[in-house]
Amino acid sequence: MKELEERMGGNDDFFILPDQILGTPFVMMGFVTLIDLTRTKITLRKNRESLSESVSDITELMAVFGDIREFDLEEMVTLFIGGKLILLFEGQQRYVVVEPIPNVLSRAVESPTNENVLQGSMSSFNEDIDTNIGIVRKQSISKHVRVKTFLTGSEQLKKLSLIYDNCHVEPELVEKIIKQIESSSEYEINNLQNLSKAMGFSSWSAIPKFYTTELPQEAANALKKGKVILFVDRLPFALILPNLLWDMFSLDNDRNFPLPIMYAIRILRVIGVLTTLLAPGLYVALVAVNPEVLRIELALTIAQSREGVPYPAIVEIIFMLVILELIIEASTRLPRSIGPTITMVGGIILGQAVVTARLVSNLLIIVLAATTIANSTVVGFQNSLSIRLFKYLLVILCSIYGVLGLLAGLVILSAYLASINTFGISYLNFNMKKGETENG
Amino acid sequence: MDKSNHVVLVYCLTQLGFMFFFYPGNIISSATEGHWIPIVIGMLVNILVVWAYMKGLSYFPKQDIISIYLGVGKWAAFVFLCPLVIFLLLVNIITVRGFSEVISLVFLENTPVWAISGLFISISTYMAMNGIGAIFRTGVLLAFLFLPLILFTFVISFQNVDFHYVFPLLTKNFSFLWQPGYIHSFSAFAGSFLFLGFITPYFTYSRSKMMLALAALVPFFILSVYLPILTFGQATASTFNFPFVVLVSTVHINWLMFDRVTMFLLLSLITFAMLFISLLLWEVSRILKRAMPKAKPSYLILIVSTLIFAACLSISSWQDVQMLFSWNVSFRFFTLFAIPFSILIIGLRSGRRQKVENR
Incomplete structure (x- = not known):
């Protein structure tokens, strides 16, 4: 005592x-x-x-x-x-x-805050791991769903739950994951970086290995496709393994629309990603290196809009892209009540002042706006971050090699995406059907 | 694991990457009329060779050609693989150097050639280092991105066609068989199919699908030669180094904001060429790996690509490239005929032996 x-x-x-x-x-x-x-x-x-x-x-x-x-x-x-x-x-x-009656320290099941759903189920995961598992069980009512719970960490114990559908999942995958988690039970898992380390992923991967979602519908759909969900206590989202390229473009909720509309939406997202990647690079390539590719009239218009801009296209675009990134970052940092101020100031700077001051060209503003808007069409915030990063690679290559750099960048990107795999499943897989584990 | 679609796709991409550059020029310079005859003969040879190669390989499930030759004896591996390595290296050097030359001619006049070949080599090295699975998957992604572009340029290049130039269809003159141009035209086929013999430990593929792909490529080969002829006529077309590239640059479309459609064709083809180079690099590294089992494959690839880059630097002019091209003839025909047929013969022999044993 x-x-x-x-x-x-x-x-x-x-x-x-x-x-x-x-x-x-x-x-x-x-x-x-x-x-x-x-x-x-x-x-x-x-x-x-x-x-x-x-x-x-x-x-x-x-x-x-x-x-x-x-x-x-x-x-x-x-x-x-x-x-x-x-x-x-x-x-x-x-x-x-x-077993006492606990103090209620978690929020109730609320609508998602980081992902928007149109005409779909509105509940989302929250910090409490048991609630999350319960939500998944509710969403995917199947006798094949299995839940395995682990405790990891030496100083701070963290609960980790693995959920899979016994009927659809590749047993090998589950085995590998369980083995990996058990072998790294000493790791402290407080964030996704910790978790990636515990799962044995390279910490320098620019593409998230987990597909994070707040939506139970997505999680249930992933189970049905043979993927595996990981929940970490106090992380308010489901971590779906493995993350695949197609997840960037498809939401299960799309299926609440008629088929042609679903395809249209998904094609739109593909266009969005391509625009984000290509537009800034194309601008640099066409303005600085290969203006002769353009129609002469168009080339002249562009040249005119750049009249008086005192630095090369690459400096111009990097300068503006950084400002844009700063605005995005600032608006996530700020409390909601001050957020609009940033938007307004940013809008004025980007929309009017820089152009009037002849610091950047009109066309660049259009390109940037298109890029930023297109960037947001991707499913999943994590994915949009990676794409935001990749576009710089293309911009830099374009400034050196022109249009060739653009294509070279795309090839490098393709090769990079093709080289990623999670527990033997390539990032480029379209589905997880049995027997196709290593298809690309 | 069956990966027929990937294999077929990568094969088609590597073929496409080559067919529009040298092939039309070679054929047009070797024959004056009835061009389809040399093309069809070439294609038939190609189909026969690939068939023999695949047939021979099918006797050795899960073995690549290196182990097949080693199974016969060390001397066989040496005799067949040494020329193969030299051929692959030469093809790599020619491809890298040739493509960089074309690029710098067409749209990067101010960029030094070494920078372009450096970019080429480094990207291909990166792809090759990721392994064969990744190369295949990259091929699929590239096909998604660039095949539509190629098909688009292909379709629009019909713009200025005059079908009267097709005639005369027949020719009694078979002298083209001995023209250097015609002999060079086989470079479009040699090299592309070799990878089929290296991937067998990893994937399986259906032979019939492969043959279908070969058949599907025939019209592309024919059109790649005939489109320039139909547009310019034989006399004019034969003056160009790259008739197809010139053809595409004559195309003018009102609604397109770009003036030079050639660029897109060229660039897409170049991405396919990068894929091809990475495949070759990977093949070389596989052979070298057998010779030096202790070395890490990625280091081997790095060393080989550095060598290739150094060789590209030392080539100063287009004439030198042409010279290398003609040096390569003997190696090219060696890989085109000796390797597939030797594999077929070894396969038939071992097949017979197995039958005898089973009896």
Whole structure:
């Protein structure tokens, strides 16, 4: 008892409450911040009242409240941190672990905040891992769905859950993932970088290995396709493994529209990605290196719009792209109430002032606007980040090699995408059907 | 694992990458009329060779040609693979150097040639280092991106066609068979099909699909020669080094904002050529890997590509490229005929032996 107090000392939210039952004194211990004490007490009391007088053996009495364990200080501390209530009976070398009524510390199931859904199911994952698993179970009502839970970390324990559909998934994949997680159970997992490391991925991959989504519909669809979902406690999204190229263009929710419209939307996204990648590069290539490719009239118009711009196209475009990135970054950092200010200021700078001041050409503004808008058509914010990064590669190559650089950049990008694989499944796979694990 | 579609696609891409450059010029310079006869003869030879190669390989499931030759004896591996390596290296040098020359001629006058060949080699090296699976997948992505462009230029190049130039259809003159141009035209075929013998440990493919692809390529070969002829006439077309490229640059489309459609054709073809170079690099590295089992394949590729780059630097003019091209003739015909047929013979022999043993 003394030891315990010493160990938990310095925690003002740790409580030790003496009580007694049928004349047997005991103490309740736990964290008041994790346990709803009042309601837990009421429940305990009710429990006690229902006890018949005949219970005389103390072991029987203890068993009524919960699990009986041998005294072990380390384990008790772990249980306290895990939000459990512990009853210690006087003169006993054992204690009882009670499942208390917890304080509600997670938000309720809300609509997604990072992804927008049009005419689809609006619930989204939140921080609580059990809620998330529950949502998935609700969304994909199938007897084949399996959930495996792991605890990782040496200092901070983190709950990690693996969900897969027994019927659709490649058993080899699940085996590999489980093996990987078990072999890296020492890793502390607090963010996606930690997790990638624990999963044995290279930390320098520019394409996220996980497809992160907030939408249960997407997660359930992934299960059906034979993918695997990972949940990490306190991360409010599902991590779908493996992430494939086509995920960048397709949402399951698209299927709520008629087929032709679905195809149109997806083609639009492909065009969006291509525009983001190509437009800035093409601008540099056509203005600086290969103007002769253009019609002479068009070339003249472009040259005219650049009249008076004091630096080469590459400097011009990098300068403006960086400003654009800054605006995007600033608007995510700022509180919602100040956000519009940035938009307005940015709009004025980009739309009018720079052009009037003859710092950049009119055409560049159009190119940039098209790029930024097109960039947002991609499914999944993580994917849009990678594409944002890749376009710089193309811009730089274009400034050296012109249109050839553009194509060379595309080839490099294709080769890079083709070289990525997750647990033996190539990034370019279209589906995960059985027997096609290594198809590209 | 069956990857027929990938194999066929990559084969077609590498063929397309070559067919529009040297092939039309070679054919047009070798014959004055009835061009389809040399083309069809060439294609028949190609089909026969590829068929023999695949047939021979089919006797050795899961073995590449290196292990097949090694199975016969060390001397066989040496005799057949040494010329092959030299051929592959020469083709690589010619391709890199030739394409950089064309690019710098057509649209990068101010960029030094070494920078362009450097870009070429480094991208191909990167692709080759990722391994054969990645090369195939890259091929698929490139096909998605650039095949539409090529087909587009192909369609619009019909713009100025005059069908009267088709005639005379027949010729009694078979002297083209001995023209250097015609002999060079086989460079379009040699090299492209070799990879079929290297991928067997990794993938399987259906032979019939491959033959279908070969057949499907015939019209492209014929058109690549006939389109310039139909547009310019034989007399004019024979004066160009790259008739098809010139043809595309004559095309004028009102609604297109670009003045030079050639660029797109050229550039798409160049991406396919990069794929081809990376395939060749990978093949070389496979052979060298067998010779030096301890070396890491990616280092081998790096060394080989550095060598190729150095060779490209030392070539100063287009004449030198032409010279290399003619040096390569003997090696080219060696790989075109000796390798497929030797594989076929070894295959037939081992097939017979197996039959005897089973009896």
